[in-house]
Amino acid sequence: MKIEGKCALVTGGANGIGLNIVRNLLIRGAKCVVILDLDKEGGTEAKKNLEKEYGKNRIFFFPCDVTKLDEFEDKFKKSLEVCNKVDIFVNNSGVLNEVDWTGMIDINLRALIKGTKLALDHMGTSKPSEDKIIVNMASIGGLSKYEGSEAFAVYQASKYGVVGFSTAIKKACDDRGIKLLIICPGAVEKTNVFTNYLKAAAESKLGDFVTQTPENVGFLIVDLIERNIKETTWVIEDNKTPYAVQFPHYSTVKIASLN
Numbered sequence: 001m002k003i004e005g006k007c008a009l010v011t012g013g014a015n016g017i018g019l020n021i022v023r024n025l026l027i028r029g030a031k032c033v034v035i036l037d038l039d040k041e042g043g044t045e046a047k048k049n050l051e052k053e054y055g056k057n058r059i060f061f062f063p064c065d066v067t068k069l070d071e072f073e074d075k076f077k078k079s080l081e082v083c084n085k086v087d088i089f090v091n092n093s094g095v096l097n098e099v100d101w102t103g104m105i106d107i108n109l110r111a112l113i114k115g116t117k118l119a120l121d122h123m124g125t126s127k128p129s130e131d132k133i134i135v136n137m138a139s140i141g142g143l144s145k146y147e148g149s150e151a152f153a154v155y156q157a158s159k160y161g162v163v164g165f166s167t168a169i170k171k172a173c174d175d176r177g178i179k180l181l182i183i184c185p186g187a188v189e190k191t192n193v194f195t196n197y198l199k200a201a202a203e204s205k206l207g208d209f210v211t212q213t214p215e216n217v218g219f220l221i222v223d224l225i226e227r228n229i230k231e232t233t234w235v236i237e238d239n240k241t242p243y244a245v246q247f248p249h250y251s252t253v254k255i256a257s258l259n
């Protein structure tokens with residue numbers, strides 16, 4: 001997809017990986033980028049700084065709690081008022097908070113489902129010839145074989161949910177000519193999610209792991225958006241180039257059967 005001239009919306013775009021997705025979309029010539037984020041101060045600061053670097057009237061920030069689904073829908077409509085259309089919809093907002101675990105599922109999964117549905121409805125009405133893409137943020141914690149811990153088991157469940165829901169919705173995207181990416185990063189430093197992960201990891205004595213910067217991960221995600229790739233699920237870990245994965249049919253991983 002050519003990003004130049006496209007309109008994008010990024011949830012959780014005020015900080016961390018989301019902010020770097022916004023920055024790289026602007027660098028590659030996006031016409032406008034809307035940030036929806038709960039963090040009013042961070043969003044206002046991000047917009048101010050990005051405007052200094054990339055010019056005015058390209059960046060919009062609307063404070064929004066994506067777990068309040070009516071508010072999310074209202075702010076999406078507001079985004080359409082300023083941008084006219086959304087070609088790139090990035091469901092990125094997320095938290096790691098095992099104490100308020102119901103709230104975490106609301107943000108990481110319920111709001112992501114709402115965002116995907118808003119994008120599908122909107123993009124489904126645009127011309128089939130127009131490029132459009134939905135990017136859903138999962139984690140390596142949402143992939144099988146990743147050994148987790150009780151300390152962040154609900155976070156993992158929410159990300160398994162992201163992978164499961166997004167995989168299930170892939171055909172609907174194909175039918176409407178919408179590309180879908182499911183992004184599964186490993187540990188990304190300088191983020192709230194990583195700070196909370198470290199606390200949980202310390203308590204459960206996990207081994208060492210390689211971290212990556214949000215700057216690099218944001219760059220790689222936007223690079224994946226722009227590349228002509230047909231695979232959907234991409235892992236970005238250990239500071240290496242992204243690689244795609246696919247899930248085997250369950251019958252091929254059968255381990256036992258009766259008689």
Ligand SMILES: NC(=O)c1ccc[n+]([C@@H]2O[C@H](COP(=O)([O-])OP(=O)(O)OC[C@H]3O[C@@H](n4cnc5c(N)ncnc54)[C@H](O)[C@@H]3O)[C@@H](O)[C@H]2O)c1
Pocket residue numbers: 011012013014015016017018036037038039042064065066067092093094095107137138139140184185186187188189190191192193194197214
């Ligand atoms: N940091 C990591 O190690 C890591 C690894 C894998 C996946 N991820 C995923 O990447 C995504 C981005 O997280 P990050 O690492 O940049 O963390 P971050 O905390 O830096 O950024 C998350 C953003 O989401 C926003 N947000 C939180 N709740 C919200 C709500 N209810 N409504 C709107 N916005 C809200 C925050 O204000 C923040 O700007 C998340 O989905 C996270 O699960 C992160």
